[in-house]
Amino acid sequence: MITVLILCAVSGVLIAFTYTLGMYLESAGRLDRPTGGGEGFTVVFVVPCLNEERVIGATLRRLIAASPPDGLIVVIDDGSDDGTADLVGGFADPRVRLLRRVPPDARRGKGEALNHAVRFLLDGGAVGCRAPDRVLVCLMDADGRLDPECLATVLPYFADPRVGAAQVGVRIANRAQSTLARLQDMEFVVYTHLFQRTRGRVGYAGLGGNGQFMRLSALLDLGDDPWSRSLTEDLDLGVRLVLAGWRTECVWHTTVRQQGLVSLRALVRQRSRWFQGHVQAWRLVPSVVGRASGRVAADLLNVLLSPLLIFIGSFMTMSLLASLVGATLSELAREQLFRPLPIVSWYVLTFAPAFLLGPLYARVSGDLRWAGGLVYGHLFILYNLVWLVAGWWGVGRMVIGRRSWLKTERLADREAGTAPAGTVPGST
């Protein structure tokens, strides 16, 4: 029986690799990008902020440069106690609007802040008499930097009235700063080019919260408060849009750059929040079963239930560690284990994905050679152990009932600075 179960575990590894390879083959070589037809949309950038004075100045300068004359940039200050509000208030451009949330309404989660922005757009008349299906809301992180051609690339996707949202690719701006930041960059590239591209072709790409474009009418389809209070409100929103009948696209050939974390502890903390939010999203499983079918249902369920995989990964890691302990303590075991066949079998089962992901990353990143990609491919397999630690940390937080928002700390931004002098627009 134990041997059969061990074979099941090995099969699981092979099936996971086959699934990844299938996704890659399905997306490879296909362009599927619309051209033209992106005129007549009003773009509203929404930037939620909580203590973002290190980065918000440079972000706003870039958004102002990218924003069309009739565009809008809504910054929601969610109760910052640093200089974020003053910095944003110093921008004279009439397209920049500052929404200030103060306690007890502030700091109740990113979803609440974003719902506030939607209410401002509707009730405050910020989008005037423009039809909601011609208004696109682009959600940006405070450290987000869109590619210059981003709007021209994304807007044509919304010429199709079935498209409710589009997620651009994500890259790590400071990937040259540390190996950890580089591996996060690889993580986003792999996610976008392996899974998002294929899911986008079918119309159910995931939304990531940064560089996330949404049709206002699609948001309104989800009710007065489109965003949930989940710790991963973007995941929730994407699934609910698909279940409401909208297509969600992946625009992989343009990107938003964001800061990567250079501290392992901060990374684990961030991923534990994502893990916890993912588990909160399990409440969507009955809706997926009731309202989706076929491939979309199967893959959405796989995405939602994927936190369960940390238990499988944990037992596999435990098995490896116990084997090493056994080999250390027993000479007989060493003789049996350290032979070519067991070592090659273990290497292939563990590191085979590196030969797919490494070259893919080298090709997309543009600043790595094939061999360098292969090295990062191997490091990437080890990097994924972060998810095991983060997952168990998240489980621990859930057990003791902690659901607070563990916000990611920003690094100092070399482009950041004070706002240009000028008149101060009104705060809301």
Add this chain to the structure above:
Amino acid sequence: MITITTPLAAIGSAADAGGAAFGVARLALAAAGLLFVLYVLLLVVLTLCARRVHR
């Protein structure tokens, strides 16, 4: 009762400890296999339920 010679005795029985560690390794891998089977079953059952609802 733990005596001062207990650690030395443990080292002496390292081969047994090695066997025990391998036993743990096998059990952990079997547990991973069992969880994988349960995960796949859960996905299949839920997907079939979704298909049934939409018929």
